Every structure is written in structure tokens, then in C-alpha cells.
Amino acid sequence: MISARAVSKRFGSGPNAVLALDDVSVDIYQNEFFTMLGPSGCGKTTLLRLIGGFEQASSGEIALEGKALNNLPPFKRPINTVFQSYALFPHLTVRENVTFGLEMQNMPKRDANCRADEMLELVRLAEFGDRQPSQLSGGQQQRIALARALAPAPKVLLLDEPLSALDLKLRKEMQIELKRLQTETGITFIFVTHDQEEALAMSDRIAVMKSGKILQIGTPRDIYETPTHRFVADFIGDSNFLQGDIHQNGNDANNTILALPGGQTISLAGVAENPSRSAQQTSATIAIRPERIILAPQGSSETALRGTIDDVVYFGTDTTYHIRLDDQTRLLTRVQNRDGATMPFARGDDVDVTLPAAAIRVLVD
Numbered sequence: 001m002i003s004a005r006a007v008s009k010r011f012g013s014g015p016n017a018v019l020a021l022d023d024v025s026v027d028i029y030q031n032e033f034f035t036m037l038g039p040s041g042c043g044k045t046t047l048l049r050l051i052g053g054f055e056q057a058s059s060g061e062i063a064l065e066g067k068a069l070n071n072l073p074p075f076k077r078p079i080n081t082v083f084q085s086y087a088l089f090p091h092l093t094v095r096e097n098v099t100f101g102l103e104m105q106n107m108p109k110r111d112a113n114c115r116a117d118e119m120l121e122l123v124r125l126a127e128f129g130d131r132q133p134s135q136l137s138g139g140q141q142q143r144i145a146l147a148r149a150l151a152p153a154p155k156v157l158l159l160d161e162p163l164s165a166l167d168l169k170l171r172k173e174m175q176i177e178l179k180r181l182q183t184e185t186g187i188t189f190i191f192v193t194h195d196q197e198e199a200l201a202m203s204d205r206i207a208v209m210k211s212g213k214i215l216q217i218g219t220p221r222d223i224y225e226t227p228t229h230r231f232v233a234d235f236i237g238d239s240n241f242l243q244g245d246i247h248q249n250g251n252d253a254n255n256t257i258l259a260l261p262g263g264q265t266i267s268l269a270g271v272a273e274n275p276s277r278s279a280q281q282t283s284a285t286i287a288i289r290p291e292r293i294i295l296a297p298q299g300s301s302e303t304a305l306r307g308t309i310d311d312v313v314y315f316g317t318d319t320t321y322h323i324r325l326d327d328q329t330r331l332l333t334r335v336q337n338r339d340g341a342t343m344p345f346a347r348g349d350d351v352d353v354t355l356p357a358a359a360i361r362v363l364v365d
């Protein structure tokens with residue numbers, strides 16, 4: 001539906017120039033909920049604004065269904081935008097807010113009213129058509145903004161942090177609502193957020209951005225389970241990072257190990273290759289999620305790392321154990337409290353710490 005090829009965007013010139021997008025390429029498919037996720041200033045809004053036509057790329061090309069968009073002004077693109085501020089017209093009724101754009105496109109008033117009522121039904125506010133926006137809650141106003149943006153049946157809907165003004169409970173409800181709207185309408189949604197949970201909950205695919213570049217594109221599961229870069233593993237969920245040198249143990253090519261600075265080793269046999277990483281690099285950072293680390297009483301495994309429980313924090317659904325390895329490296333582990341009151345380990349216990357090969361990721365720093 002949308003493809004960006006080698007797109008760069010520079011703001012200003014000379015020493016004060018900002019490279020907001022640096023050689024970005026991405027394909028976004030029809031009927032997809034696609035999210036651009038990254039910290040403030042990483043360039044996600046700039047990419048959205050280029051797709052919407054509110055900014056021009058410094059170089060590269062953006063195409064919609066294979067046709068270059070570069071010189072098409074925003075109002076001629078079959079693309080609509082929902083902003084964080086709902087930007088409803090306060091002096092118009094809810095229905096008039098939705099019909100406004102349709103009438104601007106010369107749709108007869110009766111048809112526009114019909115379409116508006118369909119859209120109000122879609123966002124479950126059918127009975128609110130005659131109210132003023134000021135008589136609605138924040139969440140309801142956001143839904144009207146969505147109804148208005150969906151009314152002309154755009155091919156693509158751009159959403160720039162549309163939920164960030166809502167409180168947490170409402171935001172969670174609207175996440176489900178947005179996903180439902182996208183599935184029911186079949187419109188391609190391109191969503192911008194810095195909230196990783198929001199991205200994981202709603203998206204078909206996520207592009208993780210940093211400093212004007214896309215580091216990784218994948219399904220929420222890909223991004224969480226197989227992050228390619230340290231930044232991605234750190235930005236999404238909790239991760240433990242261990243740095244060391246990669247060696248081959250003996251003559252067996254399958255027996256690769258990571259030697260930690262303190263002398264302990266971790267077997268990398270069976271650990272998946274990272275396609276973004278150069279095989280020539282001899283030092284590496286590996287990541288493992290806290291819930292994938294296996295703890296056992298000390299002495300139960302010959303190959304495990306040795307550590308001590310420094311701290312135990314009970315969270316209701318799970319318990320986190322802060323581990324200090326013998327070489328002083330610290331690890332966070334998380335165990336689900338499946339059987340209620342039993343806590344397998346206490347502060348001060350010595351433990352064997354196993355990092356299963358299937359859960360280890362070798363990262364690009």
C-alpha cells in the first residue's frame with residue numbers, strides 16, 4: 001500500500017541542520033495495522049508527515065500502490081490523519097463534524113448525513129450526533145475524530161499518538177477499539193507511538209526507530225522474542241544484557257561460547273544467528289528476557305552459572321529475583337506465581353542460573 005525507498009529528511013542547513021530521517025525504507029501492506037515506535041525525536045512523526053504530504057522528503061521516494069506521491073498535496077492523497085489533539089470544530093454538532101469533510105468533497109448533504117450516521121455507529125456513538133463536542137468525554141471526542149477521518153473511506157489512516165491525551169484505563173479501551181475499527185474497515189492504519197505496550201497490543205507489525213533510522217521491522221512477537229539490536233531489546237520489555245568474547249571451544253564449530261569478563265562461560269550452541277550482525281565480530285552482547293532464565297538450587301547443574309539471590313520482589317502475578325553472579329554481574333529473573341503462596345527462593349540463597357539457548361539473542365550494539 002505504502003512504500004518508502006531510501007527516504008531522508010533534513011531540517012535546516014549548515015551546522016544546525018537536523019537529519020530527522022536517515023535513508024529509511026519500508027513497505028506497509030494493505031489492511032495492515034502498522035506501528036512506528038521509538039523514543040521522542042527518533043523521526044516517527046516526520047515519516048508520518050511525509051506519507052501524509054505535510055512535509056517533502058529531502059531525498060528518496062514514497063509511493064502509494066506503486067505510484068509516487070512526492071508531488072501530490074495532502075488533500076489529493078487518499079490518506080487521512082488523526083492527531084493527538086482531536087481538533088474537532090467546537091461550534092458544530094458531532095454529526096456536522098463528521099459530515100464537514102464529506103461536504104467539502106461535494107457529497108450531497110443527505111448522503112453525507114447517512115454516511116456520518118454509519119460512522120457514528122461504527123465508533124458506537126450513534127446517539128450522540130446532535131451534541132456539541134464540549135458535551136463529550138475525551139475518549140468520546142477521540143472517537144468522533146476517528147469517525148470523521150474514516151468517513152471519506154481513505155485508503156490509509158495516519159494516527160499520530162492519538163491516545164496519549166487519555167487516561168490509562170481509557171487508553172486501554174481505545175486500543176481495543178482502534179484495532180476493531182481497523183479490522184472492520186480494512187483500512188491500512190499507520191500508527192505512531194512511543195509506548196511499547198500500546199504497540200505490542202495493537203499492531204500487525206512494528207518498526208522500531210532510533211535517531212532517524214528503522215532498526216527492526218517485525219510482528220510484536222518477532223520484536224519481543226528476537227530483537228536484533230541492543231536498543232530494541234532494551235526499549236521493548238525488560239532484558240538482561242551480558243557482554244563478553246565469543247570463542248570456539250575446542251575443534252567443535254557448534255560449541256561456541258561467550259566468555260564473560262569474570263571467567264564464567266555461556267554456551268552459545270544452538271543460539272540463532274542474528275542476520276543484522278557481522279559474523280567477524282569477536283566480542284558480543286547477548287540478551288535474555290527475565291522470564292526465560294531458569295533458576296535451580298545450587299549444585300543441580302554442571303553447566304549453569306553460579307549466583308546468589310540478592311533481592312526478591314513479590315508482584316502478585318509474579319516474583320522477580322535479583323541475582324548476583326559469582327563475577328558480580330547482575331541479572332533480573334521473573335517467575336510466575338502459579339501456585340500462589342510458595343516462593344521457591346529467598347534472599348541469600350545460592351542458585352544455579354541457566355540461560356537456555358533458545359532464549360539467548362546475540363545483538364548488534
Ligand SMILES: Nc1ncnc2c1ncn2[C@@H]1O[C@H](COP(=O)(O)OP(=O)(O)OP(=O)(O)O)[C@@H](O)[C@H]1O
Pocket residue numbers: 011012018019020038039040041042043044045046047194
Ligand atoms: N520543522 C522542524 N524543524 C526543525 N527540526 C525538526 C522539525 N520537525 C522535526 N524536527 C526534528 O527532527 C527530529 C525528529 O522529529 P520527529 O518529530 O519526527 O520525532 P518523533 O519521533 O515524532 O518525536 P516525538 O515523539 O517527540 O513527537 C527531532 O530532532 C526534531 O527536533
